[in-house]
Amino acid sequence: MTTPETGAEFNQDEWVIDHNNKSALSIRVKGECLFKEQSPFQVVEVFDTYDRGKMLTIDRMVMCTESDEANYHEMIVHVPMFANSSIKDVLVIGAGDGGTIRELMRHPGIEKVTMVEIDEVVVRASKQFLPTISSALEHPKLNLLIDDGIKFVKDAANASYDLVIIDSSDPVGPSEGLFSKSFYEDVYRCLRPGGVVTIQSESPLFHPDAFVDLNKCLKEVFGADFVHPYLVFIPMYPTGMWSLTYCSKQGQHPVNNFDRDSSTQFTALHNLRYYNPDIHQAAFALPGYIQQKIIST
Amino acid sequence: MTTPETGAEFNQDEWVIDHNNKSALSIRVKGECLFKEQSPFQVVEVFDTYDRGKMLTIDRMVMCTESDEANYHEMIVHVPMFANSSIKDVLVIGAGDGGTIRELMRHPGIEKVTMVEIDEVVVRASKQFLPTISSALEHPKLNLLIDDGIKFVKDAANASYDLVIIDSSDPVGPSEGLFSKSFYEDVYRCLRPGGVVTIQSESPLFHPDAFVDLNKCLKEVFGADFVHPYLVFIPMYPTGMWSLTYCSKQGQHPVNNFDRDSSTQFTALHNLRYYNPDIHQAAFALPGYIQQKIIST
Numbered sequence: 001m002t003t004p005e006t007g008a009e010f011n012q013d014e015w016v017i018d019h020n021n022k023s024a025l026s027i028r029v030k031g032e033c034l035f036k037e038q039s040p041f042q043v044v045e046v047f048d049t050y051d052r053g054k055m056l057t058i059d060r061m062v063m064c065t066e067s068d069e070a071n072y073h074e075m076i077v078h079v080p081m082f083a084n085s086s087i088k089d090v091l092v093i094g095a096g097d098g099g100t101i102r103e104l105m106r107h108p109g110i111e112k113v114t115m116v117e118i119d120e121v122v123v124r125a126s127k128q129f130l131p132t133i134s135s136a137l138e139h140p141k142l143n144l145l146i147d148d149g150i151k152f153v154k155d156a157a158n159a160s161y162d163l164v165i166i167d168s169s170d171p172v173g174p175s176e177g178l179f180s181k182s183f184y185e186d187v188y189r190c191l192r193p194g195g196v197v198t199i200q201s202e203s204p205l206f207h208p209d210a211f212v213d214l215n216k217c218l219k220e221v222f223g224a225d226f227v228h229p230y231l232v233f234i235p236m237y238p239t240g241m242w243s244l245t246y247c248s249k250q251g252q253h254p255v256n257n258f259d260r261d262s263s264t265q266f267t268a269l270h271n272l273r274y275y276n277p278d279i280h281q282a283a284f285a286l287p288g289y290i291q292q293k294i295i296s297t
Numbered sequence: 298m299t300t301p302e303t304g305a306e307f308n309q310d311e312w313v314i315d316h317n318n319k320s321a322l323s324i325r326v327k328g329e330c331l332f333k334e335q336s337p338f339q340v341v342e343v344f345d346t347y348d349r350g351k352m353l354t355i356d357r358m359v360m361c362t363e364s365d366e367a368n369y370h371e372m373i374v375h376v377p378m379f380a381n382s383s384i385k386d387v388l389v390i391g392a393g394d395g396g397t398i399r400e401l402m403r404h405p406g407i408e409k410v411t412m413v414e415i416d417e418v419v420v421r422a423s424k425q426f427l428p429t430i431s432s433a434l435e436h437p438k439l440n441l442l443i444d445d446g447i448k449f450v451k452d453a454a455n456a457s458y459d460l461v462i463i464d465s466s467d468p469v470g471p472s473e474g475l476f477s478k479s480f481y482e483d484v485y486r487c488l489r490p491g492g493v494v495t496i497q498s499e500s501p502l503f504h505p506d507a508f509v510d511l512n513k514c515l516k517e518v519f520g521a522d523f524v525h526p527y528l529v530f531i532p533m534y535p536t537g538m539w540s541l542t543y544c545s546k547q548g549q550h551p552v553n554n555f556d557r558d559s560s561t562q563f564t565a566l567h568n569l570r571y572y573n574p575d576i577h578q579a580a581f582a583l584p585g586y587i588q589q590k591i592i593s594t
Contacts, residue, residue, distance in 0.1 A: 022348040026321040051319040205532050233538040235502050240537015241530040274584040282579030287571040
């Protein structure tokens with residue numbers, strides 16, 4: 001690819017391009033990929049980059065880079081953990097790279113984590129090439145199942161989890177069912193009263209329809225007062241603006257009574273890269289044009 | 298440009314690519330540019346895009362798009378305005394597209410705005426092709442000068458402005474001197490006691506050196522307690538994470554006593570796209586790894 005005017009010439013093979021036909025984010029990689037395997041579901045690859053460390057892609061969409069993964073993983077875990085003091089039993093759907101599990105296991109109060117990832121190739125690639133992200137995938141409190149998360153939640157017992165985390169890829173391929181109302185009805189059912197779910201809810205700008213549709217679906221299932229989208233800077237994803245959503249089964253508001261003291265101590269103890277108590281609160285402030293997208297849903 | 302794996306083929310001429318040799322943000326444009334002129338300083342172009350409205354570029358770096366410009370312009374203006382109630386006399390350096398002037402003129406308390414833009418071609422292109430952005434460039438309270446901002450500030454009288462806004466492009470070409478200590482010493486001198494400056498201070502991730510160096514320079518000039526970087530989602534810029542910096546001449550903290558009631562009323566009255574009182578406060582919360590970059594400077 002050639003940049004007009006500047007005259008710089010790039011070898012196109014050195015770039016991984018994540019695009020939606022209107023805009024594209026390209027990350028330069030060092031030569032050939034380190035890992036490539038076609039699983040039954042998708043093409044899983046690992047690259048080395050020039051300034052973002054190792055990078056995991058699925059069907060050439062960026063899943064995580066070593067430089068930026070903490071933004072996402074810390075925010076999907078520590079926000080629900082410091083808004084609720086009694087989380088012991090956690091279910092995680094997806095999360096094959098292991099970053100969400102690493103963050104969960106920093107919390108000594110958690111007694112058990114069940115993780116259901118559909119694609120063992122993602123887990124294997126991450127264990128081999130992303131050791132700082134996958135570091136807790138052998139943790140004794142973890143029950144790691146290679147299985148269909150949608151079916152698992154359908155079969156789960158009522159009121160059996162304090163926290164569910166939906167750490168999925170985009171709503172195409174195996175993740176498509178993770179954006180449906182029937183799936184979230186099952187999630188709601190298997191949460192204990194007051195239980196919480198946090199969800200990868202797409203970019204309000206790059207995937208506006210998915211963001212809006214999911215918000216509407218969640219409000220129908222959880223009730224509008226219990227659905228709280230929040231924003232994270234994720235420079236490894238197109239537009240850099242990504243949303244997560246916190247919903248509770250008639251439980252705690254994510255900000256009004258969150259445990260700021262514990263959050264402050266934890267942030268310092270673990271030298272977190274992104275999350276801190278100010279960020280916890282700030283993430284729920286939405287720009288006007290993002291509020292407008294979901295105000296009538 | 299061809300996307301590997303997906304097989305999608307793009308006509309490279311249809312993309313404007315903003316890059317730093319390690320990552321790139323590309324925005325698809327409709328055919329030929331609408332405007333192109335080589336000024337004495339730079340190549341100024343206007344394109345039409347598929348989902349971001351019209352786009353202004355300088356030397357093929359994206360300056361603004363109609364879809365996203367409000368994020369930047371509202372945040373560089375309304376944050377200092379609601380942190381300080383007595384701003385009447387404003388100096389703006391740069392800002393050729395006019396978006397900053399449009400936002401300033403929403404405040405009836407402002408009596409006079411002096412704008413110093415070095416390149417009349419930027420002003421002309423914006424007036425012709427970006428009417429919603431440049432809409433206030435004929436405002437009777439505006440004194441628009443085509444001149445060198447560095448020289449203008451050097452010659453300005455002591456203590457003559459309540460607010461200075463540095464709305465510059467990146468520190469290459471004509472904007473390079475806007476990132477120097479001597480320039481900010483002049484800005485400090487021409488501010489009234491308690492006066493404020495807000496500054497385009499680059500991406501902490503895409504231009505980390507410029508962000509860190511400028512922060513250090515500003516702390517030397519204003520004192521560390523009076524320098525407050527804040528973050529804005531700007532999807533039209535690479536990484537999507539951009540910083541502005543609020544500094545005062547021993548004046549108001551930007552958040553501790555900001556006028557939330559007036560901010561709330563103003564946001565509703567003008568149906569702002571990005572700024573609101575929650576965002577005003579939230580923008581100053583910095584992720585851990587951004588704090589780390591500037592903690593020792």
